[in-house]
Amino acid sequence: MNHALELHQITKRFGATQILRGIDLSIGRGERHALIGPNGAGKSTLFDVISGRTQASSGRVVLNGADVSGMAPHRVSRHGLARSFQTTSVFAGLPVVDNLRCAVLGAPSARGIDRWLRSRAIDREADRILDAIGLAARRDELAASLSYAEQRALDLGIALATRAPVLLLDEPTAGMNRAESARALALIRSTTEGRTLLIVEHDMEAVFGIAERISVLVRGRVIATGTPAQIRANRVVRDAYLGDEALP
Ligand SMILES: Nc1ncnc2c1ncn2[C@@H]1O[C@H](COP(=O)(O)OP(=O)(O)OP(=O)(O)O)[C@@H](O)[C@H]1O
């Protein structure tokens, strides 16, 4: 079993509208894979299907060798998946560090009553992630007081804290300025080392900088999968999505 994630002929219909039209995709362990495509192509819907937030109309999702098709999100996450949403979803009313503590507590390997006995370990892990995401100085402030970019960094930290080997990040730099975006991407690159990453991102410089392979989703179909160089050279992709001047 070499793949962290396999999608087999995924389709999704909302009423009469077909959003996903037979998606096949395999992502290797430790691979960084970007999913790109125009607005409304179905990228977030595909993330919803993978993470169990919505059910596919047909097709199979295999995560770390287990068929997780149709499972509820909490069960999918036990098979080693964490996701961040297109919009920030931190607990605004909790201190920054407690957002991370909650995520560490919910981690698959920290289950059971002894989780409470190991709270020092949980603190240490939360502080380690705080350092990694550059928020150590904001540790005890409410998450609500963070800037937008800092909340997105915390979002990433929450996904990391679950220790899930497979991460789905949906537009982690959306709404950031260039400097914030560059910082966030450097952070993602360094903190996700060794994990499998599927990232939706509109910033092409970021995509071509971070991804080992890229898939292009257009109107519910993957029209191309390949290395950044292959995608850059793909005429169909340029015509359907990238254009010529958008490329870094
Ligand atoms: N619950 C729903 N009911 C009906 N239609 C939906 C639902 N969720 C999404 N859609 C439609 O599915 C299509 C794909 O949406 P989706 O959010 O997956 O696109 P996306 O590729 O993530 O776009 P963006 O780049 O703008 O985030 C859109 O036309 C959207 O309106």
Ligand SMILES: [Mg+2]
């Ligand atoms: Mg989306």
